[in-house]
Ligand code: ACM
């Protein structure tokens with residue numbers, strides 16, 4: 301029988317009380333509690349997926365209250381007779397229900413639920429707690445993404461950053477540019493001798509966005525521009541500096557072919573893409589990529605040279621900052637803010653990074669520190685510090701992954717506020733993310749192994765207060781928590797932390 305809750309992420313405060321709540325079957329939410337109807341339905345559906353429909357008495361009560369007041373704050377009280385979750389809004393109520401879901405996953409055995417009595421009071425440290433999934437390098441099914449969202453919600457992950465375009469595939473339809481999907485969504489795979497790929501239809505995207513929203517997860521789409529553009533160029537070769545030939549890549553790497561900065565036609569394409577995203581994604585953010593742009597063609601291309609001269613720029617890389625400003629402006633007109641990888645901080649002498657653009661730090665934490673010093677908002681996801689979920693879990697010969705090692709301990713110790721940041725800069729840090737790139741991840745099952753349980757450690761780093769952080773204490777909770785995740789049918793890494 302459990303004596304401690306072993307919740308991940310660690311709540312702000314837990315006070316244990318004498319005794320325990322006991323119930324035959326899994327208790328149901330009282331039918332009269334209508335304030336959080338949608339949250340109650342989702343919770344009940346999640347429980348039903350694991351255990352079948354709850355058939356215990358109506359012992360769970362959801363109460364709309366003034367305090368705790370934060371959007372994600374909740375209070376969960378477990379007495380000998382009932383379970384009460386109070387929150388000011390639906391998000392807080394849902395977070396509280398996910399903690400209760402954890403307690404049911406670990407406390408329900410042989411038809412009986414037993415949970416120690418106590419009071420949990422909780423609220424997050426950061427408002428941005430994300431997971432990025434690369435659906436370009438591998439086309440993950442809608443079914444898998446829903447399973448993932450359900451699992452992520454258990455740890456209060458609240459951002460699903462969806463990497464939808466890259467050299468290896470374009471994954472959503474844009475009406476005015478049909479070849480983006482007709483050509484750009486398929487690639488020949490030399491390992492299995494056939495075309496692979498796919499794209500998400502408008503209906504599927506709306507379905508995923510609303511499935512996520514019901515779980516209080518925001519979906520932030522990414523369209524990587526102006527580099528990582530082979531799929532765009534294969535579809536519309538006129539948009540490149542050389543005219544091609546281009547192909548949707550089946551290789552890994554960084555490619556020389558990028559959108560031509562001197563070609564005015566790249567902007568109507570961006571407008572059409574952003575119109576499509578604005579229609580499908582309610583998020584206030586669109587990620588515009590901006591990483592790993594190769595400038596060699598821009599150095600030689602007559603159109604790019606003319607653009608440089610017209611803008612009074614001296615170096616081809618400066619064209620990227622001009623493109624970033626234009627894309628950010630287009631998004632601003634649609635009521636959205638642009639996010640870009642930390643390269644967007646560079647070559648900005650003549651076209652400074654617009655105030656509203658958010659920097660996602662990935663090549664370490666330096667980009668985040670620099671962006672905050674410049675007054676820009678920051679998302680931390682350093683590849684050097686446990687946030688790259690395509691990296692191997694451990695330096696062991698049989699571990700899956702590539703490029704580097706990203707341990708659970710690194711993720712757990714992640715602090716998105718760096719020593720370089722003063723108080724004002726620290727306030728610009730929205731939070732952080734784990735990024736699951738998929739060059740080597742060709743199936744959802746492998747993605748599960750790469751994501752879990754690392755995202756639990758990152759989630760704790762982003763949700764929980766920094767005081768008393770102890771990896772050995774976390775390890776004990778993690779053992780309990782991984783048994784919960786087993787019940788969600790997730791493949792998990794279980795080696796050294
Ligand atoms: C990145 O990993 N290229 C953002």
Ligand code: ZN
Nearest residue numbers: 541560601604
């Ligand atoms: Zn060019």
